[in-house]
Structures are given as structure tokens and as C-alpha cells.
Amino acid sequence: MTVEHWGVRVPVRKGEETRQALLREGLLDCSLKVTRDGNDLVFPVIAEQENAGRYLFEGQPGREELPRHELIGGIAIMQENDPAGAARILTSRPSLHTVLYPTSEVAGAFRTRSFTVLAGTDTTRTEVVEHGHRFSVDLAGAYFSARLSTERQRIAEKMGKNELVLDMFAGVGPFAITLAPKAALVVAADLNPRAVALLMENTRKNRAGNVLPLLFDARRLGAVVPWKFDRIVMNLPLAGTEFLAEAFRLLRPGGTIHFYSLVSCEGEHQDRIRELGGTGVTERMVRSYSPGQWHAVYDIVTGPA
Structure with missing residues (x-):
């Protein structure tokens, strides 16, 4: 058919x-x-x-339709609390070891959520392989989105050689480690101790010796880092606007900020960005998030001094 x-x-x-x-x-x-x-x-x-x-x-002949789910390494995350469907998902791919159902939204300063195990091994930890990099992930301990894989590659392709890069909300390090091969230095900060522990594990695993992990509040980075950055990544969709002013203070003239946010209308943050000094702004949708809301990225360029 x-x-x-x-x-x-x-x-x-x-x-x-x-x-x-x-x-x-x-x-x-x-x-x-x-x-x-x-x-x-x-x-x-x-x-x-x-x-x-x-x-x-x-249609695929004889192919059983599985409940909707997202794959992160060897873990499948379901949208419904459906143990029978979870069992079918678990047997559908040899690489899967666990099926989870989220029992909370991503929340709190550490950007974490809770899960219940519907099938397989009782763990929220897995390894994600992405474009040649390997990331240790604990979904209950630190935020990770596989859906931003294409975004990480897009930014890496835009980079010049030997840039100074700041990842203000680094999590377990997927942006920082993906950008490291082109960078002179990547400062990767996060407030979540579990995230920074996994970030350090991942920098060793990927031999990313030019990534500097910091357990630090992004609001106060200007007090401890001596550099102005060529490129800043801001992946904190629910609250990133609170940190935009600090990002502009840390950016060199002519540098670029990649600012991710959940928006409900086109151009939602344009006025604030231009008020802070953004001279070139490109907005694009990364993915649909919920009815009437989507995950957008603003690529922001500042003018010369």
C-alpha cells in the first residue's frame, strides 16, 4: 500500500x-x-x-508498528507508560538495554528529570555515539538531547581554525567536544556537578585535551575567565534569556553567539538581542516542541569595536 x-x-x-x-x-x-x-x-x-x-x-511488509519513542544510545524513552509496548521496543533492536518513561519534565537549576524503568536493565546510564564521538550519559543525572546532533555538526562546519569557544551550559559535553577539533580552547561550564563529572569523563574518552571543564554559574564566568570568545554556545532553552547580557560581555567584537530558546512566535527575542548589540541575527527552527511552541536557534553576530 x-x-x-x-x-x-x-x-x-x-x-x-x-x-x-x-x-x-x-x-x-x-x-x-x-x-x-x-x-x-x-x-x-x-x-x-x-x-x-x-x-x-x-509500507514495510510484516513490520509491526512500535509505540512512539526516542533513542538515546542503548536507551529508548517512551511517551506513554506502556510496559507491554516497552517490551516490544526492547526486543526490536539488539542495541537496546533499557526502556524508560519520564515521570517529570526537565526542571530545576540542574536541568534533570525523573524516570521509571519499563523494561530491561534498571539504569538511566548509557553511551551515545555521535559522528565519531562517544559520550557517557546519565539521563537522570544530567540533561542530554540527541536531537541536537545536527546542530552540533552545523556549528562545527561554521567554525574557523583556532577559535576561542565558550559553552555556557555544557552538560556532559556534546557541543564542547564536537567543536574541540577546530578550536584553540573550549571553556565548558555547567552548574550541575554530575554533568561536569560526566563532561570530564567524556573529554578523556574523546582525547579532547583543549576542553576546560568548569563547575561554575554562567552568570559569574566573567569573574574567572580572562578571555573574550570568538564563539559562544547557549543551550538553555527554558531560561537562556537570563544569561544573554553576560554572553555579550564575554564575546569579542565580531564574534558569534548561538542562542537556543523555546519560542511561541517568530522574532520573539530579536528586540532584546539588538538592544544588547547584536548587529546580525538569523533565526531558524530546530524542531517542534509542543503545539504552538518550537525550539529555535538565533545565530547572533556582533559588529566590530
């Missing part, structure tokens, strides 16, 4: 990379077949997202 569904078109040469990323982010619709159109592949995805369009797909 042929159905019309959301799909993402990529060149054939990027097919496996895209498939792995969609699987990792829990976005690939495995009930439908990937289709080829000339020199492109079209991957079926579970919902509308950036760069997606409507395409015709054939």
Missing part, C-alpha cells in the same frame, strides 16, 4: 549518516520503506520537521 507521509530528502552519499541520525533521534518511521528518487534518498519521518516534505512511501 502506498501512503503520503512526511519525509526528508538527502543525497545518496549522505544516506547512511542520515539514517543513523534519524534512528538515534527516534524520528525514522520504520513502518515505511525508504524510497529512492534519482540521486536522492527520501527517509520517512514520524512528524513534520525542518526540511521535511510530503512524499509517497510504501
Whole structure:
């Protein structure tokens, strides 16, 4: 049977990379077949997202449709408290060891949430492999989003050689370690002791010797770091606006800030950014978050001194 569904078109040469990323982010619709159109592949995805369009797909014969879930390393996170569905998910991929259901939202100064184990090993810890990097993650101890994998690569591609980089809310280090190969130094700060412990573990694991972990409040970074930065990453979507002024103080003239925020209308933070000195601002949607709200990134450039 042929159905019309959301799909993402990529060149054939990027097919496996895209498939792995969609699987990792829990976005690939495995009930439908990937289709080829000339020199492109079209991957079926579970919902509308950036760069997606409507395409015709054939169903996978005999493929059982699984409950909706997100993959982070060897852990699947379900949207429903469904132990029977969790058991099916656990047996669907040999790489899975645990299925979790979140019992709270991401909250608090440490950006953590609680889970219950629906199937598999009683743990919230796993390892995530992303574009050649390996990250130890504890989902109950420190925030991690596999859905920002493409964003990390996008920023790495924009970087020049030997930049001074600041990651103001580093978590376990996915942005900091991804950007490290091009950077002269990456200062990676977080207020959560568990996150910084995992960040230190991940810098060793990935041999990222130019990443400097700091257990520190981002509001006070100017008191301890002696540098102005070429590039600053601000991934604190629920409260990042509170730290924008500090980011501008730490940025060199002509530098770039990547500011992530949950917004409910286009241009929501444009006035505040320009008030602080942003001379060039590009806003784009990273992903849909909830009805009427989406995760946006503002790429902010400041003018010369």
C-alpha cells in the first residue's frame, strides 16, 4: 500500500549518516520503506520537521508498528507508560538495554528529570555515539538531547581554525567536544556537578585535551575567565534569556553567539538581542516542541569595536 507521509530528502552519499541520525533521534518511521528518487534518498519521518516534505512511501511488509519513542544510545524513552509496548521496543533492536518513561519534565537549576524503568536493565546510564564521538550519559543525572546532533555538526562546519569557544551550559559535553577539533580552547561550564563529572569523563574518552571543564554559574564566568570568545554556545532553552547580557560581555567584537530558546512566535527575542548589540541575527527552527511552541536557534553576530 502506498501512503503520503512526511519525509526528508538527502543525497545518496549522505544516506547512511542520515539514517543513523534519524534512528538515534527516534524520528525514522520504520513502518515505511525508504524510497529512492534519482540521486536522492527520501527517509520517512514520524512528524513534520525542518526540511521535511510530503512524499509517497510504501509500507514495510510484516513490520509491526512500535509505540512512539526516542533513542538515546542503548536507551529508548517512551511517551506513554506502556510496559507491554516497552517490551516490544526492547526486543526490536539488539542495541537496546533499557526502556524508560519520564515521570517529570526537565526542571530545576540542574536541568534533570525523573524516570521509571519499563523494561530491561534498571539504569538511566548509557553511551551515545555521535559522528565519531562517544559520550557517557546519565539521563537522570544530567540533561542530554540527541536531537541536537545536527546542530552540533552545523556549528562545527561554521567554525574557523583556532577559535576561542565558550559553552555556557555544557552538560556532559556534546557541543564542547564536537567543536574541540577546530578550536584553540573550549571553556565548558555547567552548574550541575554530575554533568561536569560526566563532561570530564567524556573529554578523556574523546582525547579532547583543549576542553576546560568548569563547575561554575554562567552568570559569574566573567569573574574567572580572562578571555573574550570568538564563539559562544547557549543551550538553555527554558531560561537562556537570563544569561544573554553576560554572553555579550564575554564575546569579542565580531564574534558569534548561538542562542537556543523555546519560542511561541517568530522574532520573539530579536528586540532584546539588538538592544544588547547584536548587529546580525538569523533565526531558524530546530524542531517542534509542543503545539504552538518550537525550539529555535538565533545565530547572533556582533559588529566590530
